[in-house]
Amino acid sequence: MPTATYAGTEVPLGEDGFFTDPAQWREEMASEIARAEGIEELTEQHWQVIKHMRHEFAAKGTGPTVRALGKTSGVTIKDLYRLFPKGPAKTAAKIAGIPKPRGCV
Amino acid sequence: MTDQITKVSVIISKGSLEGIYPGLIMANGARAEGIEANVFFTFFGMDAIRRNRQRNIKLAAVGNPGLRLPTWVGGIPGVATLLTTYLNRKMAKLDIPSIPEFVDLISDTGAGIYACQASADLFGLGKEDFVDRVDGIITVGEFYDLAAGGEIVFT
Numbered sequence: 001m002p003t004a005t006y007a008g009t010e011v012p013l014g015e016d017g018f019f020t021d022p023a024q025w026r027e028e029m030a031s032e033i034a035r036a037e038g039i040e041e042l043t044e045q046h047w048q049v050i051k052h053m054r055h056e057f058a059a060k061g062t063g064p065t066v067r068a069l070g071k072t073s074g075v076t077i078k079d080l081y082r083l084f085p086k087g088p089a090k091t092a093a094k095i096a097g098i099p100k101p102r103g104c105v
Numbered sequence: 106m107t108d109q110i111t112k113v114s115v116i117i118s119k120g121s122l123e124g125i126y127p128g129l130i131m132a133n134g135a136r137a138e139g140i141e142a143n144v145f146f147t148f149f150g151m152d153a154i155r156r157n158r159q160r161n162i163k164l165a166a167v168g169n170p171g172l173r174l175p176t177w178v179g180g181i182p183g184v185a186t187l188l189t190t191y192l193n194r195k196m197a198k199l200d201i202p203s204i205p206e207f208v209d210l211i212s213d214t215g216a217g218i219y220a221c222q223a224s225a226d227l228f229g230l231g232k233e234d235f236v237d238r239v240d241g242i243i244t245v246g247e248f249y250d251l252a253a254g255g256e257i258v259f260t
Contacts, residue, residue, distance in 0.1 A: 066137045067202070067210060077213035086139035104130055105201050 006032045018093065018100045022057060025097025033095045037086065042095075046083055049073050053096035063093040063101035112141040112255025114248070119260075120149025120158075121165040122189060122204075126196075128260035129153070129207045136214035141255065144211065145248050147221035151228070154220060154235050159205050164189045205236070212238040217251065219243050 001020075002013050006029035014020045030050060034042050042050070052073040056064045066089045070077040080088035089101045113135045117128035128144065135142040152158040166172065166179035166188055178184060193203070202210055212218050220235055222244045232242060243251070 066214070067133075067200070070210075070213075077210060078215075081136070081213075081215050087137050089137060090139065104134055105199075 014099065016100055019097040020099070022054075022098045025054075029097065030095050033097075037084075037091050037094060039084070039091070039095075043083070045075060045079065046092075046095075049075055049080065049083065049088070049092045050096045053092045053098060057093075057096070057098040063089060063096075063098050065089050065101055065103035065105065067105055068103075110135075110140055110256055112252075114143045114145060114252035114255055114257045116145045116147060116257065116259045117150035117153060118146075118148045120152035120162065121169075122162050122192060123164060123169070123171070124260070125150065125153045125162060125204060126201075126207075128258070129204070129211060130201075131258055131260065132216055133207070133211050133214065136211070136216050141216075142211075142214075143217040143219065143251055145219045145221065145243075145251075147224050151220055151224055151230070151235075153204055154208060154218060154239050155230070156234060156236055159208065159236060160203075162189075162204050164192055208236065208238055219248065219251070221245070221248075 002015070003010050004013055007026060009024070011024045012020050019025055031042050034046070039046070049069065052069070053063050056072070064072065066077065066080060069075070069080055069089055075083070084091040093099070093101050113131070115128045115132045117125055119125065132142045132144045146154050152162060163185045166174070166185035167176055169179065172179065172188070208218065217240045218238050220239055220242045222242050225231070225242050232239070
């Protein structure tokens with residue numbers, strides 16, 4: 001199983017690079033994962049989305065899709081794509097240390 | 106994964122509910138994966154982006170083998186509306202947006218929305234007949250320029 005070291009801790013990752021155990025995620029790891037995804041600096045708005053991702057995962061056992069994020073995170077779809085150009089739901093889930101969200105819409 | 110798709114252009118050519126949704130879902134899904142996307146509406150597919158038509162898209166009740174209905178049943182007045190209402194309700198339950206909302210959503214994701222010049226000429230339509238989200242009425246040649254370097258999906 002592939003692993004990565006974030007903030008000095010080695011964590012196992014799934015084939016697609018997402019956390020397999022969200023409990024191992026810590027806030028200090030986020031900026032390192034973000035940089036690997038091409039996001040140089042996490043702004044307050046990025047954090048709003050990341051925390052929302054964690055919250056939704058804890059409540060529902062799965063991360064929201066982009067459409068759901070646009071409705072519930074307090075960040076518009078346009079802004080979500082500005083913040084996470086390579087796909088907001090997927091990238092934010094990766095940075096938030098939760099499995100890849102699945103959903104067609 | 107080496108052969109990742111980085112760009113798609115989706116062509117929507119049919120004006121029925123089941124003709125329009127797949128293309129919208131493919132385009133929105135592409136953007137969700139970080140794939141660059143454009144949607145090109147041609148022929149009756151343009152109904153999805155026409156101001157006075159996009160709110161009233163119906164399922165094709167006649168000549169639709171997928172429905173497993175005798176053709177004459179599909180032709181009874183009201184059947185198409187009934188089936189459309191049923192399907193729309195089911196989709197709303199799954200939180201799939203209506204067509205006007207979906208077009209707005211796809212536009213918000215940064216995808217391009219285009220109408221076909223030849224079809225617009227054929228039906229006598231101008232920019233004012235389309236919703237504001239339409240980025241332009243373009244020729245087939247311009248479409249291929251836009252699609253260059255990516256995949257083309259015809260739905």
